Amino acid sequence: xxxxxxxxxxxxxxxxxxxxxxxxxxxxxxxxxxxxxxxxxxxxxxxxxxxxxxxxxxxxxxxxxxxxxxxxxxxxxxxxxxxxxxxxxxxxxxxxxxxxxxxxxxxxxxxxxxxxxxxxxxxxxxxxxxxxxxxxxxxxxxxxxxxxxxxxxxxxxxxxxxxxxxxxxxxxxxxxxxxxxxxxxxxxxxxxxxxxxxxxxxxxxxxxxxxxxxxxxxxxxxxxxxxxxxxxxxxxxxxxxxxxxxxxxxxx
Numbered sequence: 099x100x101x102x103x104x105x106x107x108x109x110x111x112x113x114x115x116x117x118x119x120x121x122x123x124x125x126x127x128x129x130x131x132x133x134x135x136x137x138x139x140x141x142x143x144x145x146x147x148x149x150x151x152x153x154x155x156x157x158x159x160x161x162x163x164x165x166x167x168x169x170x171x172x173x174x175x176x177x178x179x180x181x182x183x184x185x186x187x188x189x190x191x192x193x194x195x196x197x198x199x200x201x202x203x204x205x206x207x208x209x210x211x212x213x214x215x216x217x218x219x220x221x222x223x224x225x226x227x228x229x230x231x232x233x234x235x236x237x238x239x240x241x242x243x244x245x246x247x248x249x250x251x252x253x254x255x256x257x258x259x260x261x262x263x264x265x266x267x268x269x270x271x272x273x274x275x276x277x278x279x280x281x282x283x284x285x286x287x288x289x290x291x292x293x294x295x296x297x298x299x300x301x302x303x304x305x306x307x308x309x310x311x312x313x314x315x316x317x318x319x320x321x322x323x324x325x326x327x328x329x330x331x332x333x334x335x336x337x338x339x340x341x342x343x344x345x346x347x348x349x350x
Contacts (some may be wrong), residue, residue: 100232101157106167115133154185179242195248206245207243282319299311
């Protein structure tokens with residue numbers, strides 16, 4: 099039985115996640131559900147997109163990734179089911195599924211909205227049933243009609259300047275307050291954020307408590323952190339804050 103993963107911005111206090119699980123289990127009692135996270139910031143489509151990019155291909159082939167971060171629920175935005183790299187994703191057409199949509203082997207269908215579906219809870223009434231059907235063996239094409247123009251969101255690209263400096267930005271702030279950038283850094287060099295020059299070190303623990311450091315994170319992107327603290331809070335930075343990368347001088 100393929101796994102079904104869940105990523106939402108619902109939190110766990112109100113029972114919304116439980117309703118979705120109830121629909122899945124009612125349709126497919128033997129379903130295996132994995133909770134990825136339910137504390138994505140409310141309506142943070144880009145934050146969810148970046149989370150999906152980290153995990154969706156870590157799961158076995160056939161996994162169904164159910165994603166509900168959907169500020170446009172009830173509007174004309176489409177509901178999608180996607181097959182990409184041997185895995186499935188189900189969620190709204192607002193760019194949140196972009197990590198899978200950008201692959202060349204992608205196939206996409208538009209899910210119909212049942213007349214009885216709530217205009218405020220497609221997670222329960224549209225997406226959860228579709229995920230259960232896929233896990234039960236239904237082919238993608240049985241869920242809806244081919245959809246050729248899904249919304250795509252891309253991480254902004256860093257730009258190399260004439261002097262060799264690379265100009266980038268903070269693309270998200272994780273729950274530890276680390277500033278994750280769109281910079282891919284070689285070893286050595288330094289990072290400039292505002293008036294502060296930050297050295298690139300090997301790990302978060304390098305330096306003493308309160309030191310600001312930059313590290314190459316597990317995703318391969320450069321991150322700015324504060325030892326035993328929050329870089330976002332300490333530096334007053336957020337998504338979109340400009341960051342510069344100064345490579346180490348030759349032979350340094």
